[in-house]
Amino acid sequence: MSAAEDRSENIRLLRDSAAAIIPADYRRIRALRFTDPGFDRAVWQEMCDMGWAAVRVPEAQGGSGLGVAEYCALAEALGRGLVPEPFIGAVTAASVLSGAALAEAISGASVILPAWQERANTIDCAGDTTVSGGRANGRKMFIAQAGGADAFVVSGRDGVALVARDAAGVSLSIERTQDGGSFGTLTLDNAACTPLAGDMAAALEEASLATGAYLLGVMDRVFSMTLDYMRTRQQFGRAIGSFQALQHRAADLKIQVALTRASVEAAAVTLDTSQHPAVRQAAVSRAKARAAEAAMLVTRQCIQLHGGIGYTDEADAGLFLRKAMVLSSLHGGAALHRARYAAVAPDDDE
Amino acid sequence: MTDYNAMDDDAFRLMVRSWVVAHYPEDLRNPPKRLHWRDNKVWYHKLAEKGWLCPGWPAAHGGMGLDAGKQIVFMEECERHGVARTNDHGIIMVGPLLIQYGTEAQRAEFLPKILSGDHVWCQGYSEPNAGSDLASLRTAAVSDGDDWVVNGQKIWTTLANDANWIFLLVRTDPAAKKQEGISFLLVPMDSPGITVRPIVNIDLHDEFCEVFFDAVRVPKRWTVGAVNQGWTMAKNLLGFERIYLGSPKLSGYALSRLKLLAERMGVWDDAAFRDRYTGLSMEMADLKALHATFVDIVRRGLPLGPDVSMLKVIQTELFQKITDAMMDIAGENAGLLEPIEGNRNLHPAGQFIQARPSTIYGGSNEIQRNILARNVLALPA
Numbered sequence A: 001m002s003a004a005e006d007r008s009e010n011i012r013l014l015r016d017s018a019a020a021i022i023p024a025d026y027r028r029i030r031a032l033r034f035t036d037p038g039f040d041r042a043v044w045q046e047m048c049d050m051g052w053a054a055v056r057v058p059e060a061q062g063g064s065g066l067g068v069a070e071y072c073a074l075a076e077a078l079g080r081g082l083v084p085e086p087f088i089g090a091v092t093a094a095s096v097l098s099g100a101a102l103a104e105a106i107s108g109a110s111v112i113l114p115a116w117q118e119r120a121n122t123i124d125c126a127g128d129t130t131v132s133g134g135r136a137n138g139r140k141m142f143i144a145q146a147g148g149a150d151a152f153v154v155s156g157r158d159g160v161a162l163v164a165r166d167a168a169g170v171s172l173s174i175e176r177t178q179d180g181g182s183f184g185t186l187t188l189d190n191a192a193c194t195p196l197a198g199d200m201a202a203a204l205e206e207a208s209l210a211t212g213a214y215l216l217g218v219m220d221r222v223f224s225m226t227l228d229y230m231r232t233r234q235q236f237g238r239a240i241g242s243f244q245a246l247q248h249r250a251a252d253l254k255i256q257v258a259l260t261r262a263s264v265e266a267a268a269v270t271l272d273t274s275q276h277p278a279v280r281q282a283a284v285s286r287a288k289a290r291a292a293e294a295a296m297l298v299t300r301q302c303i304q305l306h307g308g309i310g311y312t313d314e315a316d317a318g319l320f321l322r323k324a325m326v327l328s329s330l331h332g333g334a335a336l337h338r339a340r341y342a343a344v345a346p347d348d349d350e
Numbered sequence B: 001m002t003d004y005n006a007m008d009d010d011a012f013r014l015m016v017r018s019w020v021v022a023h024y025p026e027d028l029r030n031p032p033k034r035l036h037w038r039d040n041k042v043w044y045h046k047l048a049e050k051g052w053l054c055p056g057w058p059a060a061h062g063g064m065g066l067d068a069g070k071q072i073v074f075m076e077e078c079e080r081h082g083v084a085r086t087n088d089h090g091i092i093m094v095g096p097l098l099i100q101y102g103t104e105a106q107r108a109e110f111l112p113k114i115l116s117g118d119h120v121w122c123q124g125y126s127e128p129n130a131g132s133d134l135a136s137l138r139t140a141a142v143s144d145g146d147d148w149v150v151n152g153q154k155i156w157t158t159l160a161n162d163a164n165w166i167f168l169l170v171r172t173d174p175a176a177k178k179q180e181g182i183s184f185l186l187v188p189m190d191s192p193g194i195t196v197r198p199i200v201n202i203d204l205h206d207e208f209c210e211v212f213f214d215a216v217r218v219p220k221r222w223t224v225g226a227v228n229q230g231w232t233m234a235k236n237l238l239g240f241e242r243i244y245l246g247s248p249k250l251s252g253y254a255l256s257r258l259k260l261l262a263e264r265m266g267v268w269d270d271a272a273f274r275d276r277y278t279g280l281s282m283e284m285a286d287l288k289a290l291h292a293t294f295v296d297i298v299r300r301g302l303p304l305g306p307d308v309s310m311l312k313v314i315q316t317e318l319f320q321k322i323t324d325a326m327m328d329i330a331g332e333n334a335g336l337l338e339p340i341e342g343n344r345n346l347h348p349a350g351q352f353i354q355a356r357p358s359t360i361y362g363g364s365n366e367i368q369r370n371i372l373a374r375n376v377l378a379l380p381a
């Protein structure tokens, strides 16, 4: 086998192992919605046992040492299952951890999540928070599943630091999100912190793409569920999938899913192979913009194609729509990524 | 009694505005979800006392008898103040049905009860296997002396959990062609044999229900129009419903919220956003113009044609485009379960979800397009 064949075989195995721990129905997902912290620590432990939290951590540091393609394959599989455990957050935080903190994070002993964002509609860490001198001050927003974190990796103007959830001066407020999860707002008032080396920029770039991959899983899954429904639901004595208007709609949605897959997979290859910042950013922005828009289109059309049942909480299609509502804008929505693409992408005729 | 139609539009507008502002309960402005009767009945009764409950009904039947232009002004003023929808099936459907097809006795029995709020109605058309293909409905009414005996099930019945009456389409002739064996019945919800089971919708609200009928006895005097002629009447009523669902009201409200959100998110002066917003508000103005031509047909007592389907398509899709724009500018706030900073006017996710079913109910937009293609454009089947 060639190296490339080896790699795609590994990705297939990863997908299979992910599929194996994700139940075929959404009962677990429903039961966790709107609870605190919105995910199951035991399931997270299982995921850590399989090395997922360490997917991007080099083998020398005890990680799995896998590439962005593998990271995205896992994210997509979790998207298919609407899995709420904080996979992308934990992988992002792990990128700047080392030593004991890293070991705890990737073993599942503690949940460490990144706190980098200070306003809506941004993908960079810029802000007013400071972390020098062993004290953190500032305010971080939109921390997904923050209620379940034991510690946060906080970005500041002057570096990155680790802040324990229960340290003095740390307060966390929680807002519920449409998918049944939550966003935390972290306020740091002279909270004790431990400095960390490096920054999260590269990991956040990957997180944007992984969120796109998760959305790919979301849209692909709800689309195939909807095709099944179109094959079985009868009106006017025929399956509704036999109406040409709906067939064309489905064909258009298939095109969007295919474009998203192509874009996400190409961007993963770019991140795994190119060191050129503009090339990397352009690839990620193209993929996330496509994934965000396609996920909203596909999920809302899937509701429409279900008719009245699609507007019930009982139907699973709604779970996918509400997941897309949360993740389409997280790590940058379509407009933000289009703007960045315009700023960094090489000219077409080059 | 005031002849509202003789009033100058601006004077009428100011009169409506000042009364609405003075009387509409402050805490019911712009609710994030459809209100239940327990919450909106206060306003229903205020409108009723004032004689303003039914702007479109003829004055002779207790309505305001407004012409098309005045109805739109009335609607705009309610919208401007964030007035919520009431349990209005009696007003927009049962009233017009009885005025057109009911007997004198039925009008005398039911219209005053709608006007007083004693009867709160819900609409029992759809069934689990008869949605878009409504004519295949199976809930059956069998003749037994002076009564019908009804068995079957309705679904998606909006606010059936509030209603004390339901208007029903039932099959009275199982042997006839499917459109020809259907009748229209008026049924009290407290009849023995009726069970209501609320369904939680995607917005986690108990807004619609399943309604089960187990040997429910309904006096025949509550049949509207001739037996087995229910389909024609229902189709005409759908015309009224479409004109209502095609009213610019919902989109107008959403558009004003889009502007507030754009200001809050700091994109109001962004050129790309402003172009999008302007396009939406121009479409809204065009919809108002088209809507007025249909309202005028109704006022002149002429039948609505199948082209009224256009209104429903334009309005509901405009509403969705506006809420899509909200989601696009809201950033991460687009994922919030509750309004931004507790401000009801800033709730992109809530508005987006509320816009979803409008392209499904009242005849889905796919069905409306089928009607336009076949019945208006006469394209081959």
Ligand SMILES: Cc1cc2nc3c(=O)[nH]c(=O)nc-3n(C[C@H](O)[C@H](O)[C@H](O)COP(=O)(O)OP(=O)(O)OC[C@H]3O[C@@H](n4cnc5c(N)ncnc54)[C@H](O)[C@@H]3O)c2cc1C
Pocket: A233, A235, A236, A240, A243, A245, A246, A304, A305, A306, A307, A308, A309, A311, B122, B123, B124, B125, B126, B128, B130, B131, B132, B133, B155, B156, B157, B158, B159, B208, B357, B360, B361, B362, B363, B364, B365, B366, B367, B370
């Ligand atoms: C919020 C809400 C409130 C409602 N309130 C009421 C109420 O108060 N009373 C009441 O009686 N009903 C009510 N309904 C029911 C509503 O009228 C039906 O949902 C609607 O008619 C669609 O039927 P269905 O749900 O069975 O979907 P289906 O008919 O199964 O349709 C599924 C999909 O197939 C499409 N489709 C079906 N046939 C065709 C075709 N020939 N060509 C192309 N596409 C087609 C539809 O457009 C839809 O996208 C409500 C529905 C909703 C969502």
